[in-house]
Amino acid sequence: MQYIILDLEWNTAFDRVHKEFVNEIIEFGAVKLDEDLREVSTFSSFVRPVIEKKLTSRVRKLTHITNEDVQSAERYLPVTNRFSEWIGDDPETVVMSWGDMDIRALISNNGFAFRDVTIPYIHQYVDLQGCFMKQKGLPKAHQVxxxxxxxxxxxxxxTYALHRALGDSLLASDCFRAIYDDVDLEDYIVDVDEDFYQQMLFKPYIIKELTDTGVDKSMLDCSCIICGQPAAKLSDWRFSGSSFHAIYKCAPCNQKYRVNVQFKRQYNQVVSKKTVLKIKDKKKKKA
Ligand SMILES: [Zn+2]
Incomplete structure (x- = not known):
């Protein structure tokens, strides 16, 4: 049993071939702990970027990594090979990172470099951030x-070299050690299998058709804000921007409403949002 606490730094790069932004990895950092959480060794390496050779000023300011640092480094493939060798072949290796952004970055960089998104050296994974937040009873929406x-x-x-890959991984490993006794780690270990990759690769999207199975039809009703009775639909639903719109009216209250409903499909749920706004009467046309 061993634990690898991983942290990556990346530069925002525009992949002109696939016309999409990629978080291009420029530094690997990691700590290896044995089953008693003793530090066995560390890994630290810059990566020479190829999609975007120059670092953005935001990245240079945040990390203090220079263009010279990365230009004299090895490319992604040899660094990945060294990293994989450093991890070794203990089948009970659990890889951890603070939030899943680092895993997403590995997936997209592997996809770019090898046309294969799988990460051959990660079989079991723990999102330390998710683990920490659940253990502290913090709400999911407010990421720490x-x-x-x-x-x-x-x-x-x-006291750590923050925003550098090794510094952040050392800090994350100390946080892991600090909460380890209060956490049943088994509950947080996920297998890095087909399902895992599908979840990581899933891009949330806005539903644009009311016939979509993700549409909760009860969201398409409108009750009058004044009397609470069901209002009547005056217009068809139409989609524009990122939501569906329709006009409703409560006849007894002589009040019209503009109803906006949005359905966003995420990997394992659909998140709906609804707003009901009173439509003000236009008092007079100008004279
Ligand atoms: Zn009413």
Whole structure:
């Protein structure tokens, strides 16, 4: 049994062939812990970017990584090979990262470099951020950054080389050690299998057809805000922007409503949003 706590730095790059933005990896950092959570070794390497050779100023300012640092480094393939060798072949290796962005970056960089998104050296994975937040009872919607999390458990993040791959992975591994006794890790380990990749590759999208199975028809009703009775639909539903729109009217209250409903399909659920706005009477046409 061993744990690999991984952190990556990346540069925002535009892939002109596939016409999409890629988080192009420019640095690997990782800590290897044995089953008693003792540090066995660390891994640190820059990666020479090929999609976008120059780092954005945002990345240079945040990480203090220079163009010279990455231009003198090896490319993604040899670094990946060294990293994979460093991890070794212990079948009970659990790879962890703070949030799944690093895994998503590996998937997209593998897709770009090898036309194969799978990560051959990761078989079991834990999202440490998700694990931490659940253990602290924090709501999913409000994601806690690594430094904030560290402060919550009395680890001083400023003593680490933050926003650098190795510094962040060392900090994440100390956070992992700090919560380890209070966590049943088995509950958080996921198999990196076909399902996992499908989930990671799934791109949430806005539903544009009311016939879609993800549309909750009850969201398409409208009750009058004033009297609470069902209002009557005056127009057909039409889709524009990112939501469906229709006009409703409550005859007894003589009040019209504009109803907007949005359905967003995520990997394992559809998230719906609805707004009902009163339509003000246009008092007079101008004289
Ligand atoms: Zn009414």
């Amino acid at each position: 950054g690594l430094s904030t999390a560290a402060e919550m458990i009395d680890i001083d993040p400023d």
